[in-house]
Structures are given as structure tokens and as C-alpha cells.
Amino acid sequence: MKPYLFCLFCLLSYTSLSAAAPVDYAAPFTWTAEENSEQEAYIARFRTIAMQEMERTGVPASIKLAQGILESDSGRSYLARTAKNHFGIKCGSNWNGDKVYREDDDYDDRGRLTKSCFRQYRNADASYVAHSEFLRDPKKSFRYGFLFRLSPTDYKAWAHGLRKAGYATNPRYPELLMTLIERHNLHQYDVPGVIDPVDIEVPVEEAITGILNTNDVNYYISEAPVSLQHIARQVDLSVRRLLDYNEELVSENQTVAANERIYLQKKRRSYRGPEQYHAVAPGEDLYDIAQRYGLRIRNLARRNRLGEQADPATGERIKLRGWRVKTPPRLERDGGVDPQPPTPTAPAPVDRPDPVTPDEDGFLDMGEPISPNTPMPAPDPRPAVNPERPVVTPPVSVPESNPNQPQAVYHAVRAGETLYAISRRYGVSVEDIKRINALSGNTISVGQQLRIR
Template structure:
């Protein structure tokens, strides 16, 4: 029974994320229609959107999908259009059918505008969404006693009332332009979220593109350190004292920057940019905190953990609010074993890459690139004794080419560890889930600890 509650919590969390995504997609798709209807008929765009979300299940209800009816409008006397029948307040009730969603939005406006029982609503300010919500319930739009509360909650949760302030479509265009710019910045933040860990083929182009450029991550001025950067060079370039850089990035005495590391030029935040992080084998709390631009102490505190505790693989860490649960922890020795095992597996694969016959390409030079140390110095400020080496080549344009695992003639074998998934293993070894399943004749994604997998051919 004790295993049921964590599973149920995870299921509810996933369901909540999925529902939120559906609502956001609906707003993105239909906000323009709502604003246009507002300008023509005076119905607040926030009310139209909230009703559409609520009545259509964010566009996922059968009535919305099959009949384009987003507002649950029934046939009523005088409806000459197409009809469909569903059980609602009564059995087999008649609902209107539309050719496309825009017809439903227009009919919703006309429905409210021409019926006398809703006429008092049009005396309200279009920015007074609360009174509009209460008025719709009072006029009998829906039978749910909490209908007004549900509308108001949606409007405030998703900031829909911002659309009520749009004076004309020119202002709407400016608002969309700004929103797109904000989304681009958010995409950049998401793209850079995992930078700072092992330098993989996926991360290399990101580092190359953003190295040395200042950008905002978690509302903090940030740079990506290049291969030749250190505390001194970053300090001089951005006019920040080394002491401050070390404090902002929670660096130990004697510790310097590593290539591809996110370097914060301002103090880190108490909260991360996202709600949760799923711990991967070998990840330390310090690494995770640096990954998201938040202070390690705050990450410990939000998750009821003691200093130097390490979360077990697959545990869910809260990055913004206090965690309802205390994540399971592992000993420092087990954490190091996880870290070392992942490093050794990666080193073995990369050794096979190095030892495999190199392709003959004219006018290319081979060089060694050192990736950042893979073992955090969390105890006694000890420095890791090993670094991982990757053999890269430069093509004629100076771009790096890393030989992929798929090009290795000899099979590479990996032993499944606690917390591993096919997805995490595929990412680590720079291949795909489909490849691993095909190489190992797997019919499902289920894995067993100790299972030997072919991860490269």
C-alpha cells in the first residue's frame, strides 16, 4: 500500500501538467477570435476564452471535436442549422453543429447579444470579468453552482483578463509580437537548461552558439564558458570581481570554470525556472542547483534535505515550492559509485570510438577536447582525478565532428543501473531508444537492474 501513494501522486502530477498544456494550447489557438468578438459585440475576451475552455474541455470534448461546438449551446427554438444529440442535463438533448470553430465563437456572441436575459451584462464594463462571470451564472447559462468561480479562476490563473485591455487589433499585433519575443527567450532558457553537464554532441552546438554571449536564464545574466575561459577572463570581460563570480556560482576555493559551464553574473535565485526535476544517476544537488540557476541551500530546503544529502535516481525534486514529500536519499559512497559507473561506461564507449579506424578525409586535423570533470568535489574539496576525453575532428570550415557510437564497428555493452530508463541511456550514449530496442530485440521499454544492453554497434 505504501507504494500506491507515490504512484498516485505522480499520476495526478502528470495529469495536471497535461491539462495545463491543453488549456495553454487552446488559449494560443483561439485568443484572436475572442478578441475580435470582443471588439464587435463587447463581450470580454477573457469571458469568451474561459467559457470555451470550460465548456469544451479545452477543445477536447466530443461536442467540440465532432461538432465544433465550443460553448455547449443547445438548439433552442428557431435553430435551423445542423444538430447533434447528447446526454446533458437531460437525456438526448439537442446541440448545435458548426462547420468550424469560428462559427461557434460568433454564434456564442450572437446568443448572448440577442437574448434579453443576458442584456444587463452589456451594461457592465468589459474589463469587469468578475461581474460578467457572476451575471452569466445568474442568467442561467449553466446549472453548476460554482460556474462563476470556475470562470474567474481560469481567467486569473491564465491571465486572460490581459486580452480585455486590447483596444484594437493593432494593439493585439503588438502584444503578440512581445509575447513571441518572450517565448523565444523562454525557448532559449529551455535549450540551455541542461548545459553544464557532460559535453554531448547535442550540447556542443548550443555551447558554440552562445559561448561568451550574455543572456537571461531564470532572470539572471548568464554566459556559457568557452574552452579558453576561466574566472580571470570572465571577470575581466564582464567587469566583475573574481570573488563575486565564485560567490554567485558557489565555487569552492581553488575551483575554476569548465568548458560549457553556465556562469552566472548575478546572484542565483531561490527558485528554479521550472517546477520539478527528475534526478538522474550521478547528479548531485549542487549540479542540479547550478543547472537551474538556484542556490543549492534553497534546493535542499525546498525538499526537506540536509546539507550534503544526495537524492536517489528517479526522485522528483521541487524547484519552486516546498516539496510535499521528502525525496529518498542515497549515501555519498553510493552517489560516487553511480557517478563513477556512468563515467566508466561513457569512457569505454568513447575508447571504442577512438580505437575504431578513423575515416580518411583530406586536410583534416585531429585534436583532443577535454570535457568538464564529471565528479563533483563535494567532500574535502578533493579534485577529481580523471577527465573524459573525446576525439574530435575539424572539417574544412573548422566545425567539430564527433564520431557517433553508431559508427563503432564493435558492440558497446552497458549494464542497467537503478533509475535508468531507455531514454536516459539513449541520451547518454548519443543514440535513440529505437536503436537500443532494435539492437537488443526489446519489445517494450521495461528494463531490469543488471541487464546488459548493446548501446553501440
């Protein structure tokens, strides 16, 4: 029985993720001057990605930084140095990347300590992103889901919530987190806009500008030109995969223009949102529309009976999901509309629907809406909105009012959205949204109409 008692003791001595506890949880909450200095340097290096992940996912920056300090010993642990893994995240069954093996808390059926498999990242920022996704994993929602109904500025509730969810077995874990947060004033990073990014001394080449989502597909976007190789390092994907996922990327040495979407997964064959058509804006071509809605250009072109290089006329409707159109949209010709649209007497082409077969994700190519159970990163702050089917709409019946009075603004909750993400999108506080909508907590549901102003 002794080996099994020893196994039980070890399992109760470590956190659920950590490769080896870098801090003695039984010791008093004191750190040497050298350790304090290391912690300050760690915070200066990772506060940017922590704040960006907070805005993307709702995980408080203070909590993430404090956990990073504890789990990686301020970046000095073996895993942090060799695998860029700052949170001790293990491989799991779905991990296909590089791996590092190290003794931790795994034992064989005879009670002998065995080496555990840990994920190896190309850079530490990717580890910070993976930590957010670990907590947001729908398979773990029964454990961590309630955390995302807490305010991202309530670090105390998050610290105790992590302990309650079983992230760490040590009963002093919340106190350790809160002590670090208060010692280094980390909660200041939970308030967006407090610190000017210009004042943050982090090299631009090390900072992720943003990972967003449209049509249930993740994409990367930067406000400045950036190399494709840099993006690959940041998002922990190979350049080859990025070339496969983005039709207009042709070279490993290519520089991506500012605000250009680089998709991190295969784009979809059809649109899963509520809009069925898109009205072509001035200057848009078919590729622009495909990028905007996260669609593969060849499928969008086939659905509208157009070539992939087509330049549809302004105002024409492009079908985003469902069967092929009977008549293709008109095209631009030398700055004007095609002078020879189809004649009314011409026989209409036979409307043969696309084969209704599941795609590689198991979805039918009919543009069904996203499932409420589908997890999504934070929504694009610059969403594609169809003029005919806007996302933000006033109520059906709006009484006449003073024309000088601001019009009410409403928002339809989408899958994966939080009150915090919605408040950041519209520049209002969470408390104001809760007050206007008489919400007693932070729980919202897909399709719920929230009044913003």
C-alpha cells in the first residue's frame, strides 16, 4: 500500500497543470529582493499579452500574470526555459506539436513515477494564449465555465474560483495569487486603457496584435505590416499551414499588410451566421467578401456562378450560404456596371444545388447557424454587418421621439460573447449594461437582446 499512499500524497501536492511547483506553498508569503526583481521583470515582459488575452477572452490579466509567476517561477522553470511553457500545460490527446517529457505527478499502475508529456511552444506568448483556451475548453466548462460569469476586474473572486474549480489543490493558492497581485499592483492591468501601450517596453516583434474570430474561424490581424514568419511564431503554427489556409499568401517571406486577416484554420464552405446575402460595397471584390465572412473563395465563387477573380458590381447581392444562384451577379466593367446584363427572355440556367455533404468539420454545407454550444473567441470588434440584416437593431416598435434625442442601441448576443467583451465593443461599462437591462448577474444567453444605450 505504501506506493499508493505516496502517489496520493503527491497528487495532493501539485496544481492540476504545473510541471513542478516552483514555489513552496507551505512557506510564508515572502520573496527575496532578487525574486521580487525577477517578478517585476517578468511582469514588464508579459503584461501586454496578458491584457490582450483579457480583452479577447475575459481572463483577468492580473490572474494570468500571477499564475504565470507561480507556475513558471518568473520564467525560470525548466519548462519555461526549454519548452516556452509557462503554465505547465500537458499534451493531452489532441496535441500534435512538439513535446517535452519530464517527471511530474503521473504514475503507472504499479505506483512508479513516470515522465509526463508537456506541450512545447515556439514562444511564450503562445503559451499565454493556450492558457486562456485551456480555461475556455468546452470539455472543461463544468469546472471552469462559472469563472467567465465573474467580473474580469474581480481578481479575488477569480482566485478563489480557480481553487474551487480544482485548478490547484493547495488551499493557500488563492492567497498566493492575491498576495502577488496586490504586491505588484497587478489589478491595474485589469482596467483597459490605464496604461498607454507606447509606454510598455516590450518589443513589437514579441506582441500579438489580436486573434479574433468570424464564421467560427480564428484569424490574426495586426495594425502594422508584419512578416508571415513572425505571425507563424506568434500563433504557434507552421508557415506552410498559413499558406494553405490563405489563398493570396504565396511566399514564406511575404509581408502581410496592416489590418489584413490571416486565417489560422481552414475557412468554411458556407456562412454559419444569420446573413444569407452580402451587398457589395464600393471597391470590394469577391476575395474581399470571402475574407470578411471567413469563406473559401472557390466555394463562394461557385455558389454565385462567378470566377474567383470576379469583381461584382457595387450593390449586387452575393449569396453566402445555401444553393447556387440562378443568375450570377453583374460585374464591374472599366469602373461601371457590365453593360450587357442577362436579357429577361433568355432561358434561365438550371438551378442545380450544391451536393449537401458534410465538410471536414462534420457540418452540412447549408449555412446553418452556429450552435449555442460552440465555443468562440471574442468577436471581431469590426464585424461584417449586412445592410439588409444588421446585427444591432432597434426594437420592432419604436415610438416617435425627439429627433435630437440619441437613438437606442441594441445588441444580439452571439455564441461565446461575455458582458465584458460586449462592453468593450461599445465603450460602455459592464455595470451600465446590467443596470439598463435589469440584470442581477453576468449570465447572458445566445440570441438575447441587450440594450446598450
